[in-house]
Amino acid sequence: MIFKKNLLVILTFLCYCSIAHGQKRDTYFFSREDIQNIKEAAQTSWGKTIIDSLKAQINVRMRHSLVVPKEEAGHLHDYFCPVHNVFFEFDWNKPTEHYCSFCDKTWSSDRINWAWIAIAQNKNLQFLTDCMYVYLSTSEKKYAELIRKMLLDYSDKYPNYKVHDKGRNKVVPENYSAKIYAQSLDEASWFSDACRAYSVVKPLLKKNEINKIETNLLREGVNLLLQRGGGGNWQVWNNSGLAAIGVALNDNSIVNIAIENSKVGYQHMMKTHVNKDGWWNEGSPNYHFFPLRAMLLTADAVRSMGYNLFDEQLEKMFTAPIKGIYSDMTFPSHNDGWYGVSLPTQIKLYEVAYARYKNPLFLNILQACYKIEDRLSPEALLTNTTVDLNEELKEPESYLFGQTGYGVLRSKNKTVVLKYGSSGGGHGHPDKLSISVHNGKSEILPDLGTCAYGIPDYLNWYKRTLSHNTVVVDFKDQSPTTGQIIYFEPTSIEAFTDKAYPGVNMTRKLHFTDNSLFDEFMCTSDSIHNYDYMLLLTEEPKIEEPFVNASLDEDISYRQIKNVRKSTLNKNFTVSTSTEKITFHIDNTSLFEVFTGKAPGIPPTNPDIITKTGTEKRPVAPCYPVIIRIIDRNMRIQANWEFF
Numbered sequence: 001m002i003f004k005k006n007l008l009v010i011l012t013f014l015c016y017c018s019i020a021h022g023q024k025r026d027t028y029f030f031s032r033e034d035i036q037n038i039k040e041a042a043q044t045s046w047g048k049t050i051i052d053s054l055k056a057q058i059n060v061r062m063r064h065s066l067v068v069p070k071e072e073a074g075h076l077h078d079y080f081c082p083v084h085n086v087f088f089e090f091d092w093n094k095p096t097e098h099y100c101s102f103c104d105k106t107w108s109s110d111r112i113n114w115a116w117i118a119i120a121q122n123k124n125l126q127f128l129t130d131c132m133y134v135y136l137s138t139s140e141k142k143y144a145e146l147i148r149k150m151l152l153d154y155s156d157k158y159p160n161y162k163v164h165d166k167g168r169n170k171v172v173p174e175n176y177s178a179k180i181y182a183q184s185l186d187e188a189s190w191f192s193d194a195c196r197a198y199s200v201v202k203p204l205l206k207k208n209e210i211n212k213i214e215t216n217l218l219r220e221g222v223n224l225l226l227q228r229g230g231g232g233n234w235q236v237w238n239n240s241g242l243a244a245i246g247v248a249l250n251d252n253s254i255v256n257i258a259i260e261n262s263k264v265g266y267q268h269m270m271k272t273h274v275n276k277d278g279w280w281n282e283g284s285p286n287y288h289f290f291p292l293r294a295m296l297l298t299a300d301a302v303r304s305m306g307y308n309l310f311d312e313q314l315e316k317m318f319t320a321p322i323k324g325i326y327s328d329m330t331f332p333s334h335n336d337g338w339y340g341v342s343l344p345t346q347i348k349l350y351e352v353a354y355a356r357y358k359n360p361l362f363l364n365i366l367q368a369c370y371k372i373e374d375r376l377s378p379e380a381l382l383t384n385t386t387v388d389l390n391e392e393l394k395e396p397e398s399y400l401f402g403q404t405g406y407g408v409l410r411s412k413n414k415t416v417v418l419k420y421g422s423s424g425g426g427h428g429h430p431d432k433l434s435i436s437v438h439n440g441k442s443e444i445l446p447d448l449g450t451c452a453y454g455i456p457d458y459l460n461w462y463k464r465t466l467s468h469n470t471v472v473v474d475f476k477d478q479s480p481t482t483g484q485i486i487y488f489e490p491t492s493i494e495a496f497t498d499k500a501y502p503g504v505n506m507t508r509k510l511h512f513t514d515n516s517l518f519d520e521f522m523c524t525s526d527s528i529h530n531y532d533y534m535l536l537l538t539e540e541p542k543i544e545e546p547f548v549n550a551s552l553d554e555d556i557s558y559r560q561i562k563n564v565r566k567s568t569l570n571k572n573f574t575v576s577t578s579t580e581k582i583t584f585h586i587d588n589t590s591l592f593e594v595f596t597g598k599a600p601g602i603p604p605t606n607p608d609i610i611t612k613t614g615t616e617k618r619p620v621a622p623c624y625p626v627i628i629r630i631i632d633r634n635m636r637i638q639a640n641w642e643f644f
């Protein structure tokens, strides 16, 4: 024992001497323990499935040229059919022809062709990562060799890529411009992963190869990213890219900037952009998991540089979404949250989180998710933990996310969400006091989130007040504002805003128990307004009242509603679908109008997320608006929902 202690003292002293004399410690992305876990897990039956699937993906990629594109890439959001909002079918052999199966024709334009290159670059990055995990797991050198060749190819081309932006039509490119991609955001993300692959194969490289990759690629990357950044998720990705390069180069000065810079570093971003309730402050699951991945990669990368960023606040970023899920583990797609984000689609983040925190709640999420999805992400190997699929998901409870500003009411497997909180910044939607309803199977009253930003529907519909289950006053969008909570308890919530429409006080109250929901919306004002109370159903409703053809033309958002029919009523009426009946009681007015129609509904899922059911490939689904129009000083609408 004494001998051991002495040895430890001597070793510590030697270690101290080498650092003190300028000899740097080794940096890594995967510790010895990580590599041990990966190798052991790869021997299990589930681990073997992961490795087989990675090898299969690598083989598919190798059917096409591995030569890196020599032209600069465009923006992924341009790779969508403008008619159907779907992602084009990518074909390695057709860089200028992009097929939409719903149009049954190919599209081509500069921006679409440039976007094709962005996808090719993303696939290359995936290839590097796949090869890295297979090499880490099996030590088969041919996978390291594939990484070596591709990184050397990038090192040849990187200095020649011109700094460019999405449009390439300005003398001085926009300040978000980059080299491989049109956005520094994508470039930073590329370096975050590519540096890992480099670091893993570096011990096999010759000195001149190391020199070439570090000079032409990594140092050039630092030069670019040090001049970039931007708000919110852009900055945390920039930090992640810089941190990864800093670790790969074993350069403390770069890592210090990425972590500690008082205006833009990781620690500053964590303090200023993550709400106390654990959500990223852009207020949507999509814009939570996106920066969360950057923060997780950063925390993981800088462990070998003496930082421990796996603290309570980062852990909260993983627990918050668990408290906010619907019973099928999806989320309301608040703000610019691309529809279809769910815990299973983010499971690789929870694999890493479980590997680092060993929080049993995260293990429970792995258990629940792998009932739905196959366990194929290589990050799972880090946990070296076999997941027991017989464990059930612990049922979440009603919950108020006070700072993010939405409340979740639950009754058995049904969920109602009221959103009142902060505006969400540039990715926010004018949707105060909007609700969404999930009946245990699907979202029957959805928050539609967004489609790709390159498509007309984005600004004409999804980012407008009218496409939300709230009230539109005088045909205008709400002003960006933060509403207030009045009270919250597990069965009830009430929230208020007087800033969404100056001069109008708006209050919404929900009570949810035993399969019935009571929803009361009140607007009061000193002057007369046009109040349009909106419900967007996923199923065409039945309303047993006389309707006539009509149109809605008050604003471009109204013009997105087709097949418009109108009924003029003066009494209670009922809206029914196959799963619920909603009875409306309208106060303070003798006559009101009800409009129905058809509009763009749930968009295809983000194509970055490949789902088992192919929701990323389906066209935009229709939704069925029901608008109750009241022209008066005040509006009070009570809706009684019964679920079958």
Ligand SMILES: [Zn+2]
Pocket: 081, 082, 083, 084, 085, 100, 101, 102, 103, 104
């Ligand atoms: Zn199309």
Ligand SMILES: [Zn+2]
Pocket: 333, 334, 335, 336, 429, 431, 447, 448, 449, 462, 468
């Ligand atoms: Zn929205």
